[in-house]
Amino acid sequence: MDNREVAEQLRQFADLLEIKGENAFRVNAYRRAADAVEREPEPLEAIIAREELTAIEGIGPGLAAAITEIVQTGRYSATEELLDEVPGTLLTLLGIPGVGPKTVGRLYRELGITTLVQLEAAARAGQVRQLKGFGPRAEARILEGIAFLHRRTNRLSIGTADPVARRLVEHLRRELGVPVEIAGSVRRQCETVGNIDLLAAVESPAAIAPALESAPRVTQIEEVNDAFVVAALEIGSSVRVVAAAPAVFGTELVRWTGSRAHVAELVRVAGGTLPHVAEEAEVYAALGLPWIAPELREARGEIAAAQAGRLPRLIEVSDLRGDLHLHSEWSDGRATILQLAEAARDRGYEYLCIADHSGGLRVARGLDVDRLREQWREIERVNELVPEVRLLRASEVEVRRDGSLDFPDEILAEFDLVVASLHSGLRQPREELMKRILGVLRNPHVDIVAHPTGRIIERRPGAEYDWEEVFRVARETGTAIEINADPARLDMNDEHARMAQEAGVLIAIDSDAHDIPSLDHIRYGVSVARRAWIGPESVVNTRPLPDLLAWLNR
Structure with missing residues (x-):
């Protein structure tokens, strides 16, 4: 069991405690322990073996015993005991955007609600609005959240599937001694995926099953047939490993990577049958086409562009010269400014923006003006210690519900770079949201609008805009709009x-x-850009430092 899975169990226990109405100190202790466990780089098994769990900040003897039990048994008996008192179905209500454990606890105690169906019925009957502190607006938002929940696909995020696919490929290459490649929606870097597809250069699936059975994150073999092997994964999905004879490996990689529409269009160009070849590029070459990057294989005009010689030169991770939005321990990050500078140097970056939250986002320990100036002195100090990377003074400035920014203009003018973000009021009417984002774009101190919709994939819908107008004003003002690479x-x-x-x-x-x-994670943002046909010339942080500074002084 890895550290992340242990953290998930600790958070689930904390949620159940809060639903039950236990004191906040105990609830927060488990949540802090979960955060500490998740950011601990060393596997917990090794720390337990040395009896050093209590050396981790925030973990005392009681929490150490809980963590040890989870690591060694895969379960936590206290959770099972709590589930005798609190219905486990209440946890599903936490999937509703904007509904937290306290709200779930009140709905359970005051209305006897234990399931999503019961909550929806109560809200439609006007019962939720009768609770103190709720009202018609809160009830309507609960119904909107339930509707969003019904639309969820339960697919894996690319940030979950991609690392697992890479580990499986490494394992199978080692065990089988043949080429193994990622295919399907993971290779196309879709934002969510239904399952993981891999291709192995073997004549028959017979050798795949035993190799796959011993692979990391595999729980059991579910199917073996003449074409592929399917196995269940711990992450709640499955992996399908296709057997492809070496002589046609390239053909099968094309077939199993592209969307159905892309492959169908290729087959049409080929006159009904794809050429049988060993290398993927040979398939496209035989059809008179240049190789098409996997991220483009969605039947969105890429084949016509290839035929016309108009495929773009897509951006790559190596084109990036810096990262303009990240957080340190000064707000809700978990690394020092020095550690971030050294990590940037190790990645070959020229510059890095320390963009901690502004004071309005209190949940993230946002900085007020006094702490900002103290942080700037630290940035100056680290710039001297790590001269290979230029640290820029930045902030992720909160856009308030009325459209104003957290800092006054005279403070904004002192930053090297200003990132503006909407974290609240994302359910405002479209007209109000448009006023807010257009006002931000027209603010002369704002350089980047970050994660513009505020969505969390599969968990929270984003704000809705008139995108044509947003982009018209952004171009007019020269403000950049962010592709936020957090896979969530x-x-x-x-x-x-x-x-x-x-x-x-x-x-x-x-x-x-x-x-x-x-x-x-920045590579996931690059993948989004590649799927959007974006080249390096459109991305501001591909620019050398002097050119970036010139843009900031526009």
Whole structure:
């Protein structure tokens, strides 16, 4: 059991405690322990073996015993005991956007609600609005959240599926001694995927099953047939490993990577049958086409563009010269400014923006002006210690519900770079949201609008805009709009990012990292840009430092 899975169990127990109405100190202790466990780089098994769990900040003997039980048995007996007192179905209500454990607890105690069906019926009957502190608006939002929940696909985020697919490929290559490649929607880097598809260069699936059975995150073999092997995964999905004879490996990789519409169009170009070849590029070459990047294989005009010689040179991670939006321990991050600078240097970056939250986002320990100036002194100090990377003074400034920004203009003018974000009021009427975002775009101090819709994939819908007007004003003001690379966000999505590029809008691809490992999430943002046909010339943080500074001084 890895650290993340242990953290999930601790958070679930904390949620159940809060639903039950236990004291906040105990609830928060478990949540802090979950955060500490999740950011601990060393596997918990090794720490337990040395009897050093209590050396982790925030973990005392009681929590250490709980963590040890979870790691060694895969379960927590206290959770099972609590589920005898609190119905486990209440946990499903936490999937409703905006509904937290306290609300669930009140709905249970005051209305006897234990299921989603009961909650929807109570809300439609006007019973929820009768509770103290709720009212018609809160009831309507609960119904909107339930409707969103019904629309969820229960697909995996690319941030969950991609690392698992890579580990499976490494394992199978080692065990089988043959080429194994990622295919399907994971290779196309879709924001969510239904399952993981892999291709192995073997004549028959017979050798795949035993190799797959011993692979990491595999729980059991579910199907073996003449074409492929399917196995269940711990992450709640499955992996399908297709057997492809080496002589036609390239053909099968094309067939199993592209969307159905892309493959069907290729077959039409081929006159009914794809050429049988060993290398993927040979398939396209035989059809008189250049190789088409997997991210483009969605039947969105890529084959016609290939035929006309108009395929774009897509951006790559190596094109990025810096990261313009990330957080340190000064707000809700988990790394020091020095650690972030050293990590940026190790990644070959020229510059990095320390963009901690402004004071209005109190839940994230946002900075007031006094703390800002103290942080700026630390940035100056680290710039001297790590001269290879230029640290820029930045902030993720909260856009208030009335459209104003957290800091006055005289403070905004002192930053090297200003990132503006909407975290609240995302359910306002479209007209109000448009006033807010257009006002931000027209503010001369704002350089980047981050994660513009505020969505959380499969958990929270985003704000709705008139995108044509948003992009028109962004181009007019020279403000960049972000592709937030956090795999839970990927905001803008590929559709909006392509519209932005076609409108001539500058784009920033940022990690929004809150710890060192999350700096590498930036590759998911690059994947969104590639799916949007975006080249390096459209992305502001591909620019060398002097050119970036010139843009900031526009």
